[in-house]
Amino acid sequence: MKTQITITCPSCLSVSIKKNGIKSYGKQNYFCKDCHKQFVHHLQLTYKGCQSYIDNKIRLMLVRGCSIADIVILEQVSKGKVLSVLANSNHQIKPRQKHYHTLKIDEFWTYVGNKKNKVWLIYAYDRHTGEIVAYVWGKRNLATAKQLRSKLMSLGISFDKIACDDWDSFLTAFKHSIKQVGKRFTVGIEGNNTRLRTFARRAFRKRCCFSKNPTNHLKAFDLVFHYINYGWV
Numbered sequence: 001m002k003t004q005i006t007i008t009c010p011s012c013l014s015v016s017i018k019k020n021g022i023k024s025y026g027k028q029n030y031f032c033k034d035c036h037k038q039f040v041h042h043l044q045l046t047y048k049g050c051q052s053y054i055d056n057k058i059r060l061m062l063v064r065g066c067s068i069a070d071i072v073i074l075e076q077v078s079k080g081k082v083l084s085v086l087a088n089s090n091h092q093i094k095p096r097q098k099h100y101h102t103l104k105i106d107e108f109w110t111y112v113g114n115k116k117n118k119v120w121l122i123y124a125y126d127r128h129t130g131e132i133v134a135y136v137w138g139k140r141n142l143a144t145a146k147q148l149r150s151k152l153m154s155l156g157i158s159f160d161k162i163a164c165d166d167w168d169s170f171l172t173a174f175k176h177s178i179k180q181v182g183k184r185f186t187v188g189i190e191g192n193n194t195r196l197r198t199f200a201r202r203a204f205r206k207r208c209c210f211s212k213n214p215t216n217h218l219k220a221f222d223l224v225f226h227y228i229n230y231g232w233v
Helices: 054-063 068-075 079-088 142-154 168-173 187-199 214-229
Strands: 017-022 028-032 099-110 119-126 131-138 158-164 178-181
Touching: 054 068, 054 079, 054 214, 068 079, 079 214, 099 187, 119 142, 119 187, 119 214, 131 142, 131 214, 142 168, 158 168, 187 214
Parallel strands: 099 158, 158 178
Antiparallel strands: 017 028, 099 119, 119 131
8 A cells, every 4th residue: 555645845836846856965855846945854854953843732731831841852852952942933923903891901920930020911811702911021010001002002902991909009009990909800810810821831930840040031921811712722
C-alpha cells in the first residue's frame, strides 16, 4: 500500500510545488511556484524546532500554562527556541465593538522574582462576549486607572455604564460615567480573573511555571489575552 502526502508551501500554503535539487546535507529541496520560496518538507527535518507548525504549538502551550522546561521536554526543542517564540510574539488585542452596554473594571496583580516587584493589571471586560476590551499595566493608583479610561477613549470605545468595586481610584477616574458599585456587579470579571490565573500560571511564582524576565512575563499575558479574545482557549 502506498501512502501519498500532499506537500504545501509553509509560507503561502500553495500546493503548486516542484522539486528543486538536494540540499548540501542530503535533504530534498522544494520550490513554491506561487511565492518562489524554497523549503524542506517538515517530515524530513531532523530538529523539530525548524518545523513550520512548531511556533504555533509553542504559543498554544504557553497559553495553556506549560512552563518553558515542560515545552522543551515535550516538543524536543531547545530552550532558546521557546524563549525566541515568546520574545518575538507581538499580540495586541483589538475591541470587537465600538459600543458596550456595561464594562466591568477590576485590577489583578502579578510579579517577577519578588513580591516587592508587584505590577498591577487594570482592565475592562465585557461579560456578554467574554472579551478583554482594554488593559494597562502599572501601579495600583489613580494614574493607572486614568490610563485605562484614556485607552478606552483612544480606541473609540463608548459604554452605557461601568461596574466596579468601591476603590476610590475607579470612582474618581470614571466619575462622569454611570456606575454600578459593589461586589455583586463584578462577579463576571472576578470569574475572568480566575480564568487568567488558570491559563497565566506564571502570574504567581509559587507555581513551577514562572518568569524571570519582566518583558517576557508581560508578553505571556498579551498572548493569553489574544487567545482568550479569539476563543482559542
